[in-house]
Amino acid sequence: MTAPFPAPAPAGEMLRVSGLHAFYGESHVLHGVDLAVAAGEVVTLLGRNGSGRTTTLKAILGLTGRRTGSVVVNGRETVRMPTHRIVHLGVGYCPEERGIFSRLTAEENLTLLPEVRSGGMPLERIYEMFPNLWERRRSPGSRLSGGEQQMLALARILRTGARLLLLDEITEGLAPVIVQALGRAVRALKDHGFTLVLVEQNFRFVAPLADRHLLVERGRVVGEVARAELESRMESLQRFLGV
Amino acid sequence: AEKLSDGKVKLGVLTDMTGYYADLAGPGSVVAARIAVEDFGGKVLGKPVELVSADHQLKADVASNIARKWIDEGQVDAIVDLVSSSTAGAVMPVAAEKKRITLLSGPGTTAFTGEKCTRYNVHYTYNNWALANGTGREVVKQGGDSWFFLTADYIFGKSLEEDTTKVVKAAGGKVLGAARYPSPGTTDFSSYLLQAQGSGAKIVGLANAGADTVNSIRQAEEFGITPKQSLAGLLVFITDVHSLGLEAAKGMYLTTAFYWDLNDETRKWSRRFFQKHGKMPTMVQAGVYSSVMHYLKAVQAAGTDDADAVMAKMRETPVSDFFAKNARIGPDGLLRHDMYLARVKAPKDSKQPWDYYQIVKTIPAAEAFPSVEAQACPLAKR
Amino acid sequence: MPGRLVTWGWLALLAAGLAAPFVVYPVFAMNVLCLALFASAFNLLLGYTGLLSFGHAAFLGASAYATGWALRSWGLPPEVAVLLGTALAAALGLVFGALAIRRSGIYFAMITLGFAQLVYFLVVQLPWTGGEDGLQGIPRGRALGLIPLDDPRTAYWFVYAAFLAGFWLLHRAIHSPFGHVLRAIRENEPRAVSLGYDVARYKLLAFVLSAGVSGLAGGLKAVVLQFASLSDVHWHRSGEVVLMTLLGGMGTVLGPSVGALLVVALENYLADTGSWVTVITGAVFVACVVAFRRGIVGEVRALVRRSFTGGKP
Amino acid sequence: MTQALFGQLFLGLINGAFYALLSLGLAVIFGLLDVVNFAHGAQYMMGAFAAWMGLTYLGVPYGWALLLAPLAVGLVGMAVERTLLRRLQGLDPLYGLLLTFGLTLIAEGLFHHAYGNSGFAYPVPGWLRGGVNLGFMFLPLYRAWAVGLSLAVCLACWFVIERTKLGAYLRAGTENPKLLQAFGVNVPLMFTLTYGFGAALAAFAGVVAAPVYQVTPLMGSSVIMVVFAVVVIGGMGSIGGAIVTGLGVGLLEGLTRFWYPPASSVVVFVVMALVLLVRPAGLFGRER
Amino acid sequence: MDGETILETRELVKAFQGFVAVNGVSLRVARGSIHALIGPNGAGKTTVFNLLTRFLPATRGSILFRGEDITRARPAEIARRGLVRSFQVSAVFPDLTALENVRVALQRGLGTSFHFWRPERSLSVLDARARELLAAVGLEGQEQVTTVELPYGRKRALEIATTLALEPEVMLLDEPTQGMGHEDVGRVVGLIRQVAAGRTVVLVEHNLSVVRDLADRVTVLARGSVLAEGTYDEVSRDPAVLEAYIGASP
Numbered sequence A: 001m002t003a004p005f006p007a008p009a010p011a012g013e014m015l016r017v018s019g020l021h022a023f024y025g026e027s028h029v030l031h032g033v034d035l036a037v038a039a040g041e042v043v044t045l046l047g048r049n050g051s052g053r054t055t056t057l058k059a060i061l062g063l064t065g066r067r068t069g070s071v072v073v074n075g076r077e078t079v080r081m082p083t084h085r086i087v088h089l090g091v092g093y094c095p096e097e098r099g100i101f102s103r104l105t106a107e108e109n110l111t112l113l114p115e116v117r118s119g120g121m122p123l124e125r126i127y128e129m130f131p132n133l134w135e136r137r138r139s140p141g142s143r144l145s146g147g148e149q150q151m152l153a154l155a156r157i158l159r160t161g162a163r164l165l166l167l168d169e170i171t172e173g174l175a176p177v178i179v180q181a182l183g184r185a186v187r188a189l190k191d192h193g194f195t196l197v198l199v200e201q202n203f204r205f206v207a208p209l210a211d212r213h214l215l216v217e218r219g220r221v222v223g224e225v226a227r228a229e230l231e232s233r234m235e236s237l238q239r240f241l242g243v
Numbered sequence B: 001a002e003k004l005s006d007g008k009v010k011l012g013v014l015t016d017m018t019g020y021y022a023d024l025a026g027p028g029s030v031v032a033a034r035i036a037v038e039d040f041g042g043k044v045l046g047k048p049v050e051l052v053s054a055d056h057q058l059k060a061d062v063a064s065n066i067a068r069k070w071i072d073e074g075q076v077d078a079i080v081d082l083v084s085s086s087t088a089g090a091v092m093p094v095a096a097e098k099k100r101i102t103l104l105s106g107p108g109t110t111a112f113t114g115e116k117c118t119r120y121n122v123h124y125t126y127n128n129w130a131l132a133n134g135t136g137r138e139v140v141k142q143g144g145d146s147w148f149f150l151t152a153d154y155i156f157g158k159s160l161e162e163d164t165t166k167v168v169k170a171a172g173g174k175v176l177g178a179a180r181y182p183s184p185g186t187t188d189f190s191s192y193l194l195q196a197q198g199s200g201a202k203i204v205g206l207a208n209a210g211a212d213t214v215n216s217i218r219q220a221e222e223f224g225i226t227p228k229q230s231l232a233g234l235l236v237f238i239t240d241v242h243s244l245g246l247e248a249a250k251g252m253y254l255t256t257a258f259y260w261d262l263n264d265e266t267r268k269w270s271r272r273f274f275q276k277h278g279k280m281p282t283m284v285q286a287g288v289y290s291s292v293m294h295y296l297k298a299v300q301a302a303g304t305d306d307a308d309a310v311m312a313k314m315r316e317t318p319v320s321d322f323f324a325k326n327a328r329i330g331p332d333g334l335l336r337h338d339m340y341l342a343r344v345k346a347p348k349d350s351k352q353p354w355d356y357y358q359i360v361k362t363i364p365a366a367e368a369f370p371s372v373e374a375q376a377c378p379l380a381k382r
Numbered sequence C: 001m002p003g004r005l006v007t008w009g010w011l012a013l014l015a016a017g018l019a020a021p022f023v024v025y026p027v028f029a030m031n032v033l034c035l036a037l038f039a040s041a042f043n044l045l046l047g048y049t050g051l052l053s054f055g056h057a058a059f060l061g062a063s064a065y066a067t068g069w070a071l072r073s074w075g076l077p078p079e080v081a082v083l084l085g086t087a088l089a090a091a092l093g094l095v096f097g098a099l100a101i102r103r104s105g106i107y108f109a110m111i112t113l114g115f116a117q118l119v120y121f122l123v124v125q126l127p128w129t130g131g132e133d134g135l136q137g138i139p140r141g142r143a144l145g146l147i148p149l150d151d152p153r154t155a156y157w158f159v160y161a162a163f164l165a166g167f168w169l170l171h172r173a174i175h176s177p178f179g180h181v182l183r184a185i186r187e188n189e190p191r192a193v194s195l196g197y198d199v200a201r202y203k204l205l206a207f208v209l210s211a212g213v214s215g216l217a218g219g220l221k222a223v224v225l226q227f228a229s230l231s232d233v234h235w236h237r238s239g240e241v242v243l244m245t246l247l248g249g250m251g252t253v254l255g256p257s258v259g260a261l262l263v264v265a266l267e268n269y270l271a272d273t274g275s276w277v278t279v280i281t282g283a284v285f286v287a288c289v290v291a292f293r294r295g296i297v298g299e300v301r302a303l304v305r306r307s308f309t310g311g312k313p
Numbered sequence D: 001m002t003q004a005l006f007g008q009l010f011l012g013l014i015n016g017a018f019y020a021l022l023s024l025g026l027a028v029i030f031g032l033l034d035v036v037n038f039a040h041g042a043q044y045m046m047g048a049f050a051a052w053m054g055l056t057y058l059g060v061p062y063g064w065a066l067l068l069a070p071l072a073v074g075l076v077g078m079a080v081e082r083t084l085l086r087r088l089q090g091l092d093p094l095y096g097l098l099l100t101f102g103l104t105l106i107a108e109g110l111f112h113h114a115y116g117n118s119g120f121a122y123p124v125p126g127w128l129r130g131g132v133n134l135g136f137m138f139l140p141l142y143r144a145w146a147v148g149l150s151l152a153v154c155l156a157c158w159f160v161i162e163r164t165k166l167g168a169y170l171r172a173g174t175e176n177p178k179l180l181q182a183f184g185v186n187v188p189l190m191f192t193l194t195y196g197f198g199a200a201l202a203a204f205a206g207v208v209a210a211p212v213y214q215v216t217p218l219m220g221s222s223v224i225m226v227v228f229a230v231v232v233i234g235g236m237g238s239i240g241g242a243i244v245t246g247l248g249v250g251l252l253e254g255l256t257r258f259w260y261p262p263a264s265s266v267v268v269f270v271v272m273a274l275v276l277l278v279r280p281a282g283l284f285g286r287e288r
Numbered sequence E: 001m002d003g004e005t006i007l008e009t010r011e012l013v014k015a016f017q018g019f020v021a022v023n024g025v026s027l028r029v030a031r032g033s034i035h036a037l038i039g040p041n042g043a044g045k046t047t048v049f050n051l052l053t054r055f056l057p058a059t060r061g062s063i064l065f066r067g068e069d070i071t072r073a074r075p076a077e078i079a080r081r082g083l084v085r086s087f088q089v090s091a092v093f094p095d096l097t098a099l100e101n102v103r104v105a106l107q108r109g110l111g112t113s114f115h116f117w118r119p120e121r122s123l124s125v126l127d128a129r130a131r132e133l134l135a136a137v138g139l140e141g142q143e144q145v146t147t148v149e150l151p152y153g154r155k156r157a158l159e160i161a162t163t164l165a166l167e168p169e170v171m172l173l174d175e176p177t178q179g180m181g182h183e184d185v186g187r188v189v190g191l192i193r194q195v196a197a198g199r200t201v202v203l204v205e206h207n208l209s210v211v212r213d214l215a216d217r218v219t220v221l222a223r224g225s226v227l228a229e230g231t232y233d234e235v236s237r238d239p240a241v242l243e244a245y246i247g248a249s250p
């Protein structure tokens, strides 16, 4: 039951995934994911735990064991590329478990990532945006609070100049105030023309931000809800999410 | 009517081809044996003489395995050289059990003609007793009356240390201690040299051979030991002096069975050897030649390669060639011949390449080697 | 696989073993048997417990020295001397095992290597081991106080009998209730723990068994070659046994013996070439690790299985 | 008495400097590639041989050898990583150990075949001949230089790894190579370079060691055993830990040589057993 | 709530190098109940399981099983006392057959596990019981299949059969339905309900319908602490839970 979705104009297309299968060792997790994201768009992947949203993001970057199908980033086919080359097409990834390097200080974490495109955010802007990080810049990554780690994970990909951001559960385990701050940050990114793919549990967080919601189940995209339809389809959406 | 078992005489040179003693024996020993076979005419009793060689890698077990294989499968009649006492000690009983002859040129352990003697063994070139008496006595006489040993920790080194200790004590000197290092395998002697230095002995006796000797002499110089204390190299070969250089080795006393520049005969043979091998022969290599020659003559004379008959003939006939004059093999298996006390020349006294030794004196056979009665060999008692 | 075929196969092997000294040089055949037993004992750990011990030469060598000493200095009959060596190796295994088991994987390998070096240096230093010279001139003695082992064939059958006993013990252990637990541990250690198995104690017993049988092999070797030497405790020997097991196929009953046969034959054949043995051994090692991890018997078994199950890997 | 003690301690320090340099390289490779590089000893030997061959055949002086020999061995290391080690990624790390063991045999055998076992003396360079009398011992200048140089390189490595951007990549890669690659770092290349660097470090130690010990095909395997014990004692926890443990073990050996020389070659393994009893993860190690 | 407490934790804390994964968790599991542990990823559920079975040592706090303190007991001993776990990623012995998998668990009861001299045959007395257990999870006919060859869902079933073989008093199941298809989920839910009769089950599960169907009681963990506890209906209405885990409806 693959739901059709309107194909945005290929000219402005940032990401197109078709027929993507992915495996972890012997377990087959993605069963043919199809999706497309236009430049400047904010799209979320919704689904229950274990439906394969994280895996979709990972598979786009080639981080799963094996993958087949097609992933076109910025007009380039990437299924055969090694991960680091894909990233250099302008992709930033904020992993689910944050991936802060604990043996590095906050600032080292921030400056670690190589620039993949010109036009990354300068360090000062980032510290302006996340003043907490400025205060803790000398602390080792492992000493940061969960919220600070989350900010750091987001902040460091802004420095790289990546225009397509894959963000996995960035509000996970964060206090509401910080979630609000993140909301503002994401909105700012959107205004700056970044393309975002968000994986979120926190529906309230993403609802006002996203242009489209893709529904993921058992390793497939099974439906789509545009922002305009949100009101009318809330009922079925909740059922889908098992709430 | 077979006079020769399996229709040929086969000799095996079992030596150290690549290790610490490769220079002083090794390929050079094989060359020497080959010249001997050629000189003999390549045939004995009308049958061909064959020569095989192998590398025992200084490992006793490897040596005994090769010997066993040679004897059981390869019909080898005599095994030659056997440099390094641990390999010789491993091969001798195997050979004796199967009635094959061993002709030791490389190893020095005195016990091979003492409590470890066998009926089928000839200890040909030198032994530790001769070295200890030659060098040890002379050094004490020159005033070196307190000793500390640097000893290669295996049968050869320990036996050399033991023999020299007796000589030093008998001559009125004293022994202050010994540092024994694992060999082969030690290349850094600094900590042992520091022990030697700490002992305050006048003489540091090097109970080792080959590359070990060269290294320890070099490092003694590096650590500033040599001008204050003197080294006594108990077993020094001409190849060692060659690689050390005269500057480092000058003035050292040593005892040797052979020097290429002794007389016309030795010079003639040595030049031939040099042409084939590119280095002057050591006493071990000269001994290999002489022992192979002596063996083949004995086979010829006995008219058979049967070990008992050949041994009897070898004992009966004196050795007389460029290597030894009128020397005899005792019932203990030891060939007693003259030895030479030599002193290493200073660079300015060296007139030509390989002109390294000045012969201080000739030690007559009876003085150079232990008497048959003094040997603990049961075969000698009867 | 048809059970009867397997039985006949075993019987044929048994007979071939019995007749071997008429065909090949008995000392060679005995050497193969000793190392085959050694590799099989090693395989109990690597193949069936998933532990890579990089210091197994310690057990082989220690027992060789002890056996040699008992034969030469105490004049014990060979079977008693060999059992003494075996017991010593097992005791050594208990001590080293108890310490090494505390770490796993790569650390376990390095620790066992470290202990083997300890044994090596002790053997080099101790006064009665003969240092570099090794323990030479060990008499073979009379088996059971009656049968002199001086004849190579008699000696061979003595070794063959001991080999069969050791091999049978290992085989039995692998297929015993204990062996089943070992395999479970190898395949999924946390799961075995969660099923209530005290994993460390099973590993330790396996280690002791393996060390003991390695000791048996070492003792026999001393009797065969009349010799105990530093090569038996050297780390090259520890590496060699890994190679034999890997080449023949780890985790297979016959693999280690096949590997031992090949390696000993190779070394024997190349003995006169000196250092080329080392180079070729190393190359075979690399090839096994990179391309050929199942080993000969493992590949054959996979082939047979594939043809029996009809193409399913 | 104390003279001899200081003397032996100083010699211990020299050995310790080499242990530190070697265990450092081992730790760097292990940290990033998860490979226990058994070939480290062989690479050390190859470094010494490269220097000796350079001098003998081409007249390359010591100073240049310090630079060129590590470079050459490093390149060989990179080729090995590219062609062989890479195929073992994702397998049990034991296979890495076995592979490098096989490579060690090949290297040792080849050098043994070509050059025999007795080894060669590498002459001390002219400007480092002689020595100073320290009162308790006569210290050859070269040995003092060897200690100083090794420690300097150790500290430089420590600094690079702990304090620079390059080191940050390394530390990050040690923690999570996959993720680092997801940030656009060419991790496979980093693996190759790191292995090459580790090999070069070993070769560097070999060049420094050449005039101290003999240049022999087996010089690596004797030292690598001790270095493994050092690693078990130290626990591969940290770069600093590797350096400190290496030096410590060297000193300990020196001390033993003073009190009871025959025990000096076993003491490190005894200490290893004791440390395992008390701290299975090693002094600086973390439980994994 | 009926039944006395069989398993209890008091102020359990686990810190990993400065990062506190479990922070003062006090749980009480009633005998004979099915108790679910839910919460966002990284909340510390698996870590709690690891602490309960001492795969990890607790930093602080204590664990009581049947009133006895087992905080310091060894993992294997805990299993022998009857507190047995399954794993989040499938935990089978891949190269053994299905039958052998179950037999490994049964074998401990024979007390011959150290007997390396006994033949394999001595284990065949267990085959009947092993077959029974396999049949109970729907694996009849697959006894001789090597486990690697089983599909994922079947492996989970096998794992449950193996766990059952130990006759545990308390079973800890970590995401038993993870990676299963619909029909498998249904089957496992049935199976859990069936085996829960007469014993206690603690369950970590993300599939809320499974939790709703099975759990008598639910504890919600978030960021290492207990956020809420109660029946499914109670917690699923708790605003804090909606916020932290279920994701509140607007």
Ligand SMILES: Nc1ncnc2c1ncn2[C@@H]1O[C@H](COP(=O)(O)OP(=O)(O)OP(=O)(O)O)[C@@H](O)[C@H]1O
Residues within 6 Å of the ligand: A024, A027, A029, A047, A048, A049, A050, A051, A052, A053, A054, A055, A056, A096, E041, E178, E179
């Ligand atoms: N490393 C892995 N090995 C094996 N299976 C995995 C692995 N990671 C994830 N899975 C499985 O893949 C499926 C999809 O997981 P994924 O993490 O993509 O889900 P998700 O939608 O992001 O859910 P959530 O993040 O809420 O858990 C799940 O069944 C999960 O168990």
Ligand SMILES: Nc1ncnc2c1ncn2[C@@H]1O[C@H](COP(=O)(O)OP(=O)(O)OP(=O)(O)O)[C@@H](O)[C@H]1O
Residues within 6 Å of the ligand: A097, E016, E019, E021, E039, E040, E041, E042, E043, E044, E045, E046, E047, E048, E088
């Ligand atoms: N060995 C460890 N070292 C450091 N941190 C750890 C370790 N094990 C777990 N953690 C951290 O502890 C936290 C809790 O992990 P845990 O596995 O218990 O989560 P969980 O609730 O089971 O999550 P999930 O639903 O994803 O399985 C996570 O942030 C994890 O990264």
Ligand SMILES: [Mg+2]
Residues within 6 Å of the ligand: A053, A054, A055, A096, A169, A199
């Ligand atoms: Mg996810």
Ligand SMILES: [Mg+2]
Residues within 6 Å of the ligand: E045, E046, E047, E088
């Ligand atoms: Mg979990």
